[in-house]
Amino acid sequence: MVNEKRAKTRKKISYGKWGYIFLIPFFAIYFIFSFIPLVNTFYNSLFENYRSGLTQIGPNFVGLENYVSIFQSDLLKYLGNTMILWIIGFIPQIIISLILAVWFADFRMRLKGSTFFKTIIYLPNVIMAASFAMLFFALFSDDGPMNNLLIRLGVSNNPIRFLATVWGTRGLVGLMNFMMWFGNTTILLMAAILGVDASLFEAASIDGAKSLQIFTKVTMPTIKPIFIYVLITSLIGGLQMFDVPQVLTNAKGSPDRTSTTLIMFLNNHLYSKNYGMAGALSVILFVITAALSLVVFFVLTGAGKKRGGQS
Template sequence: MAFGKAKRKSKMVSYAKWGYIFLIPFVAAFIVFQLYPLFTTFYYSFFEYFKPQVSDTFVGPNFVGLENYKTLFTNSKILVYLKNTVIMWILGFIPQIIISLLFAYWFTNNRLNLKRTGIFKSIIYMPNLIMASAFAMLMFSLFSNSDTGPINSILTMMGFSPIRALDTVGGTWGVVALMNFMMWFGNTTILLMAAMMGLNYSLIEAAEIDGASQLQIFFKITLPLIKPVLIYVLITSLIGGLQMFDVPQILTNGKGSPNNSAMTVIMYLNLNLTSRNYGVAGAISVFMFVICSVFSLIVYYFFSRNSASSSLRKKV
């Protein structure tokens, strides 16, 4: 099949120019709206370029070398914000991967043979498509700090004392993590499920005949076989987590309160962009670009190693 395709393609050399023509829109849009802005972002990170609050005109751009980076790492809390981002990501990711593995296993287990799984899948995937900013506004309203707020009034009804979750660091992290968990565990479940369904069932059957327990099969056969997909899920989730913005931004009204504990890197970038502090915003962008690029490269190698086609095809 693959050979036939390759042969046939080689006869099409005369159409080569059409390949370029069809690529023009993508390449043009990419260069203008992504590549060029990326360069100017890098460029401005070496310049003094900001708008003072009282004035209408910008200061700069004046070349200052690495001054913005120095400011970023000595005068700002960028590393604290990075730490906050990673903590909130981990708090959401750990329950996410555990529950997703469990659900994917249950959904694909022939012996368990669950019914009506379609409904469950539909429901758990749903939060992924919800507008994150509206969801955050909803959680803010429900957890609102008055003792008669909706969540608190339910807690009171159940005999607990009301909590002021968004006033405490742990509570705020908890709400963000809960939202990230809810928004992503359905998606991860479906990806892992597709991976597990692609496994060769005869392997599992053979292990069953040899007397392996379900637990042994899961840990010794299923998990190792879906490892590539697990790595893909981990890294894409980490890249997504590093970009965390909408949820903590709306939840804390951009303040990252209490005490900057919920301030993420992109929230800090947004703060510098809206206050027209472009030099420092450039340095933050470059910092994020470097971190994300490292992880992107890992995903890239993962894809190209898997012959650049679906990661979820049958492989044994």
């Protein structure tokens, strides 16, 4: 009888509440440092609030005028610049990362020193982006080491002005983003591949599948969720690109603002203390990021087709 009462008492105890209790700190921090600032940003975007010299103008309620002004500016140009800079760095990043992840995760290859190489390729991710940009600025300046090397090798007779051309500057930004993030992407993809049941690869090999077929028919479908995660997080990071082009172009986005990103555009409004315009641009950037992320997610997962088929 005593044991039966104890068993009934244990059944009545609910452990679900402890899960909610442990989630309280997260939601409290999110509410204070993310949700409230987000609502406050949207609220401030509806006001005229800037400084003209020593005179403070506003805050005066102007409704959606700040949004109209943003869309009448060079917003689309800066959005295009941001996407181009992200694509230039992301395409080689995902290709090299996939190749390295497959190599490192393939036990049949038995690569020696793989731990050492994985550490080396991840190291650039630890370096601050501003420091990385300053290093590239010194290396590829008109009288920098790279130009001296090219002249001595006879590749060029005169210094190449990398930072004075549109694609020279964009190429350097893309190269830096590639070097900083391909190691992190490699580690994520490698972890995804290592999580796949080895029997799938063995079965494919026994059936006579070649390496490329195994990669396209087994590896990619099984790591698709992680691949989508990498793509979306990289897209969000690309839309928030700031420090590399900011330092490399000395905050000018040169030449002719072809390297100016959305966050650099936002920073210009914050620097001039035009908080209403900055708030409106922040909201627009939030909407663009959410929309593009949802498009990528639904396109790659085919969620829309599945719902359509079910209905």
